[in-house]
Amino acid sequence: MxxxxxxxxxxxxxxxxxxxxxxxxxxxxxxxxxxxxxxxxxxxxxxxxxxxxxxxxxxxxxxxxxxxxxxxxxxxxxxxxxxxxxxxxxxxxxxxxxxxxxxxxxxxxxxxxxxxGSWSALDAVEALEIPPDLAVALAAYSQAAAHFDAFPRSAKRGILEWIVSAKTPATRAKRIAETARLAEENKRANQWRQ
Structure with missing residues (x-):
């Protein structure tokens, strides 16, 4: 032991x-x-x-x-x-x-x-609501939105929480850009970071 x-x-x-x-x-x-x-x-x-x-x-x-x-x-x-x-x-x-x-x-x-406000901060994440800035970034690629939609619920939730939990607007923008870029390749952002 x-x-x-x-x-x-x-x-x-x-x-x-x-x-x-x-x-x-x-x-x-x-x-x-x-x-x-x-x-x-x-x-x-x-x-x-x-x-x-x-x-x-x-x-x-x-x-x-x-x-x-x-x-x-x-x-x-x-x-x-x-x-x-x-x-x-x-x-x-x-x-x-x-x-x-x-x-x-x-x-x-x-x-x-x-x-x-932290009590309700994850409500949109739990509901898998796509923030408008992420929707715009996904739409900039031909397949990103479709790939993102096909990710398992748990993966989408993890990515959305990662984006929402960004401490600064610059960090949020960087995470959104990475999410959209990787989704276009059918890859999930924020994997192995948690």
Whole structure:
């Protein structure tokens, strides 16, 4: 068995994970959540449960890794301000609020997101709405729009989120140009960057 990273926690139950978050949610840095895999037969709680508890405290999951044959790692950290909220996470939050499980730190992140617009920033992405500037760029090529339309939903969503999340107009324009150019070649932009 490999040793878990220094910055990790291994609660065996959802309640223990919630307890850890209650005590540590105000810290600035994230943590690796160590979990037993289903096949190990050892005590564990689900991915869904781990994400729900994190959302209650204003945290979010990110990248996952294999630790060893029995355990996996999933990175959790405080949610950054002005980052878009996915539809699944918004649905989770609504359920958690209705169940009375949200904590003040998590509710504060939700309230801030609703106020600054990041709560709805990904709505058009989730609906696969093509922004007008991307539509113009795709139309400049003979096959780009048709190829883009034929990409799998998950690929289109990833590309659209990549474009929408650009921090500057110049970066957005560059990403749109790359998307259109590659779509003409029936290639997907933003692959292997996430």
């Amino acid at each position: 490999r040793e878990a990273p220094e910055n990790s926690v291994h609660p065996l139950t959802r309640a223990a994970w919630r307890e850890w978050l209650e005590e540590h949610h105000a810290r600035a840095e994230g943590v690796w959540l160590v979990s037993y895999k289903v096949a190990s037969g050892k005590p564990r709680f689900t991915y869904e449960e781990s994400v729900e508890e994190a959302l209650c405290f204003g945290w979010i999951d990110s990248k996952g890794n294999k630790l060893d044959d029995e355990r996996s790692l999933l990175w959790f950290a405080p949610r950054k301000a002005r980052t878009g909220w996915s539809k699944p996470n918004k649905e989770r939050v609504e359920r958690l609020v209705a169940a009375g499980l949200m904590r003040p730190a998590g509710q504060a992140k939700v309230d801030a997101a609703r106020q600054d």
